[in-house]
Amino acid sequence: MRRAVFALAALMLSAPVMAADYSPRTKNELAFAAILEEHQNYNTRLKNVAAPILKTNVALCPKTKRDIGISVHTLSDYQPNLQPFAEVLLGASDRLSVRTVRNGSPAYKSGVQQGDMIVGIEGAYMPGGFTVQRFFKAATQNAFKREKVALNIKRGEKRLTVEVKPETVCDYPANVFFNQRANGHTDGQQIIITSELMKTVPDDVNLALIIAHEMAHAIEGHQRKSKTLELKADRMALVLMTRAGFDIDRAITYWKDAAHPHTEFQKSSKTHPSIAERYENFRQEQARIKKLIAAKKPLTF
Structure with a gap:
């Protein structure tokens, strides 16, 4: 099924689409529109699950940033043949929007709402074009240091000024990459979760465990994979999750009872521990965390 969907995506990429007021009509177009909508939903879910982990663990993160909780885009962020879909389905244009x-x-x-066009920050005009993403990043780095920020937006025909109070979060953003392989990894700067993994993860608690595991690798600056580092990242992930309010008992139970897509790979892997090793490692860290909580001691790595 997934191969068929990606085949449709490739078909659409090979056929230019041009229309001012475009709306999907053919089966292929509708299928591809569904892919774009699916990707949007995955991104929204990932941002929401990652948020408490990024917010509550600032004290443990060597990299932090000021943030208001939006992602932005323009049409130029999409390949030419995808732009009509992004314009109709996501409200993208040559101007920066939410x-x-x-x-x-x-x-x-x-x-602030999805689709709002950002026309200024603190009264400073926000231009359109290919450089607007860099301009926005530079503008927000200074503006978000303030306690309150005036965001100038256009919503339909209305122009509004919205006052937002930025917060400090860990600077390891989580993003979805459309790929048929179920995988999560980090390049040290961001957490990357594939669309296939988003689809197969059973619930948000286990998605939080994956996010926290990759975030632990980024915090520690792990460059190479090894069983020792994987087990360390698992232990750190439980700490990050507990501090963020997630139910680690539920996450650990999943590793004991559920079928895992990587079971065969982990049995023979030289860089990843087995499911049984990971489960036992989780249990030991779970016991340590409970002792710290019972003793009312700081929960750290």
């Missing part, structure tokens, strides 16, 4: 708003974020609380 792609996702994280639940409970400063932007969410201030009423």
